Amino acid sequence: MSIRTEIKQQRPFPSPHQEALVALIRTADLLRRVVGGVVEPHRITAQQYNVLRILRGAGAEGLPTLEIAERMIEQTPGITRLIDRLESKNLVSRERSSTDRRCVFCRITPAGLDLLARLDAPVEDASGLSLASLTKRELAQLVEMLDRARERMNQQFIERRRTA
Amino acid sequence: MSIRTEIKQQRPFPSPHQEALVALIRTADLLRRVVGGVVEPHRITAQQYNVLRILRGAGAEGLPTLEIAERMIEQTPGITRLIDRLESKNLVSRERSSTDRRCVFCRITPAGLDLLARLDAPVEDASGLSLASLTKRELAQLVEMLDRARERMNQQFIERRRTA
DNA sequence: CGAACTTACTTGACTAATCAACTAATGACT
């Protein structure tokens, strides 16, 4: 089914990139929803899940708060309170660095690791199923195209920030 | 630049579809941010902009509230209050249908049309620039792959809803 | 050394999103 059918748009898209933009945002929204559907029964949001995975990847030394924000899939300015919520669920712990007392290092707790361990397979399954209609080659091609698009957009952002 | 570099991930992705999932969500987030950057100086959010475009497309008769929700690019349960905010800015008007008094028809106002007219070119420019590194053929290919992926995901959702 | 700047958060105030009831209108069926 085409996006035009999905969103019941009568007119064709004015340009190929507008159609691609809509397709991209809509597909990502669905994908986010799929992941959310898997993790939310465990009382965490998709973003919180993302933070837990980042912290698991970072290992025992943990990461400073803003470093986590930079690594997140979706950008969020509300990182402090996002981690507050994870801390209150005992899924992460925080400790002020002794070498640079401005930084707060966050680490995933055993409970956090345990939760992730239970979520790994379901998330992998759901995302695998979601993209199962694309071949490996197509996925690689998709990723390559998206990488190229993001590169351009990041330049735009940098330019905007410079002129702002 | 690859996503792995962007999010500073040391390990390679465990599966091609996980990499694609991250690339998709991340690219869509950037794209949403690009559109937001254009429309938000005009005091509306990207979602509100989406509603206005839907209503412009719908013409003079307007659309019932939940019909708008179905046509939106990103799904939102908060459609009532989203339109409340547009109405309070006089960009849309609402009127209860006389034939089916459950339905509330929403229409874009002249002020709403005027705002859209001012936003058309900047949005088109920004989205065009964002995806300028992809050829027409690549964009078409991208759209086709995403359409296929969404089809699969929609099935998943329908199944989930049926079993739930 | 110390003023000025930057970095790394944190906080407060506000806005927006989410979920679960709830109302009101319609339709379907007896």
Next chain:
DNA sequence: AGTCATTAGTTGATTAGTCAAGTAAGTTCG
């Protein structure tokens, strides 16, 4: 006509996201 189910939307309570301002630690440089 009257019950039951469905549809369309609204509302209240809670949670989450956003933006601007603030604080405290570190850095630079005369």
